[in-house]
Amino acid sequence: MPRLAYLGPEGTFTEEALRLLEPDAERLPCANVTAALNAARGGEADGAVVPLENSLEGAITTTLDEFAWGEPLLITAELLLPVRFSLLARPGTELPHIKRVYTHPAAITQCRAYVARELPDAVVVSAPSTAAAAQEVALPGSPYDAAIAARIAGEHYGLVELAGDIGDRSDTVTRFVRVSRPGPLPEPTGSDRTTLVVFLADDHPGALLEMLTEFSVRGVNLSRIESRPTGDGIGRYFFHFDFEGHVADARVGEAIAGLHRICGEVRFLGSYPRADGVAPQIKRGTADGEFAEAGEWLARVRAGQV
């Protein structure tokens, strides 16, 4: 039974994602995303489950930066989890009494319209996670009047739901990934995704276009591109890419090798089955067989068999 670290305490969306990804895993709750990833890196856990992006808010930047700078980890699975937020309070609390709300920063951005409309005078304070907020609000002397968290967190910590589904959109989804220390990759399934971090060799006109060309000419469809500051000053960025396909696919392998030739550093973060099961459209001339046939043709040309 694998032991998986996650952003705790019990009742976070990350825990729900972990339970769906690995129902039989032993769960190790951690105080934050970095601690969960470090537990996986250090061997305290066999892996970790962390949020990577949200369909409304975008990237979870802590996760992106950990993947780029920390000890290498490999993504082995992904999951798309619908996220529904509730306003939770101690029994007896009424909406007009709520002056201090506690929740995770990702929930603050996703519930902005509700808070502005229903709690215009409330101060919203950042918590380590939505469940940590619910746990804190449940304490009798808590300085907070309400938490924004999953309904299940309210049930777990003995809070009542004052309002449900308070997100700005009711179709919001967070994408979670399971990571492990480097080891064998998941086998290609025909519906896979690959994730990379790329550092430029130098800053020059067309550097981004050159990277994108490596994908474009091989028919590799990107699903996410993100720039993150390197920390070396204004205007210095590295790039995160998600794209369709598995590194075992010829077009993907060739694109990554191309990036390795032209960029400063490429960090491979894994090839793993897509959560939505969608198979990529293979453009003419980019199927594995076509790459193999072209290689054989080139070998004949080089041997003078024209």
Ligand SMILES: O=C(O)C(=O)C[C@]1(C(=O)O)C=C[C@@H](O)C=C1
């Ligand atoms: O606080 C939690 O419950 C989490 O699992 C974290 C997190 C996030 O980091 O985005 C996960 C899903 C929601 O988007 C809100 C918070």
